[in-house]
Amino acid sequence: MLAVDHLTRSFGELIAVDDVSFTVPDGKTIGFVGGNGAGKTTTMRMIMGLLTPDSGHVQWDGRPITAADRRGFGYMPEERGLYPKEPVLEQLVYLARLRGASRAGATAEATTLLEAFGLADRAKDKLEKLSLGNQQRVQISAAVMTEPTALLLDEPFSGLDPEAVDSLAQMLKTRTAAGTPLLFSSHQLDLVERLCDGLVILSHGRVVAQGGREELRDRGTNHYRLTMTSDTGWVRDAPGTTVLDVAGPTALLSFDSDRARQGLLRAAIDHGDVIELALVRPSLADIYREVTK
Incomplete structure (x- = not known):
């Protein structure tokens, strides 16, 4: 070694x-x-x-x-x-x-x-x-x-x-x-x-x-990808939610707490059909940018 x-x-x-x-x-x-x-x-x-x-x-x-x-x-x-x-x-x-x-x-x-x-x-x-x-x-x-x-x-x-x-x-x-x-x-x-x-x-x-x-x-920051059949622009007003990107029916998000994540999921169901709210684990490139910024 x-x-x-x-x-x-x-x-x-x-x-x-x-x-x-x-x-x-x-x-x-x-x-x-x-x-x-x-x-x-x-x-x-x-x-x-x-x-x-x-x-x-x-x-x-x-x-x-x-x-x-x-x-x-x-x-x-x-x-x-x-x-x-x-x-x-x-x-x-x-x-x-x-x-x-x-x-x-x-x-x-x-x-x-x-x-x-x-x-x-x-x-x-x-x-x-x-x-x-x-x-x-x-x-x-x-x-x-x-x-x-x-x-x-x-x-x-x-x-x-x-x-x-x-x-x-x-x-x-x-x-x-x-x-x-x-x-x-x-x-x-x-x-x-x-x-x-x-x-x-x-x-x-x-x-x-x-x-x-x-x-x-x-150790990196986990993000979540929300995919719906309708536009996701409404997530910008969701409490406890940081919006990293919105593109039509897809949004990339992070949450202050599990409670905020559950609240957004409930709101998404009220706004239309939800295809997924999926965990997006950070890549090494994401980690590199996070620790060197």
Whole structure:
């Protein structure tokens, strides 16, 4: 298990990461989200030892992390770190050999990954000849090679088409199913909701919410959708009711109390035929907007 304990890092007067703590359990996928400048990349760099924290520490398997531990991690930085003028397959093999793989094993694994990403026919091309999306696929391949003990991926889905997103998602699920802890950052909250077991939300360098998907939904504000056969504009005058949206026969509402909800339902029946008054649980995107506003 990867554990981040009270990490803090400043750049001059700017506190980029402010007392951040969270864990990434074995075999779990944790989404790391926040706006630009929230501190995600700085935190990942401290985990990888690329930046020294002002305070706090990182643990691996219940003890202080070492350089040897980090060499076993698969890390994908936000900025591409490959060689633009080198052939794709050749540099993937080179990077895998730096991590202890044999040439034959690295060649076989790199070829399999390139095939999975639809790049088998570009293996001998220089990286700079590939589109930005395909360069992203190669960068991901470099991060996941040689069976890393943990994965830290900074915006791995950026620039990928839907087919590549599905390929990467399946690849990551295979890794976590084998017990690998995965931390990835993304601005694509639909992907985070689809793939992650838990979520860590940063805002201005601080953790403003974290937990499992269902746990966070339980903390979020529940809304209700009223659907009738007639117009629902009358709900604007209902006591104890906050109207979030009204569109003809459908209204999205929240209530001050159960009594207010029951009162609105009775009023709805008086106004016409009620199709439903249904609970609408918050999505992760709703929770993100709620805790970062």
